[in-house]
Amino acid sequence: MNDRVVRVLLVDDHDLVRAGLAALLDAAPDVTVVGEAADGEQAVDLVRSTAPDVVLMDLSMPVMDGVAATRALLAERPQTQVLVLTSFSDRDRVREALGAGAIGYLLKDSTPAEVxxxxxxxxxxxxPLDPRVARELLTTTIAPADRPDPAAGFSPRELEVLRLVAKGLANKQIGRTLGISERTVKVHLGNVFRRIDVQDRTSAALWARDHLPPE
Structure with missing residues (x-):
């Protein structure tokens, strides 16, 4: 850390948890606790006065929860890093916290060294992500090998039309390329739009680029 002392704000509604974390962090030569908050609203106020480098944030708290507090304090002081420390590892809570701007997510049964x-x-x-949290995220961000092919629901012709839309071709050009009428192209596009739940060709093109395998 190059002699830098990391300033930490503790946010948890349990006095005993805060006391234990404060003892752990203050014992480290390169970390100092600059404040403690029992709810998210107090945390936002204390960030203004203490300017911490890191906020160690619980999620389930009265008055204002950790997700709302993370969003609010980062709106005022984006250079502060929020590290969640909580008991919840379900993917919805993880996504909410990371979506609010938290930089990492640890669980309360982590070892002192891990914290x-x-x-x-x-x-x-x-x-920093607890391995169990990382696994929760990976189960939804990486497609399993047995997940159906996104292209499997299209007819061969619909798939051809969709690929040509993704290349930027107009309906008339698609019809010439495939040897079908412009009206038939529109019918295929209508089927494609309904299947992937989009309303326009731009959205369909973006979907194709994100979901279809290369030719």
Missing amino acids: LAGVRAAANQGS
């Missing part, structure tokens, strides 16, 4: 390492990583703009 310290997470705080240091967050201060250096790393993204």
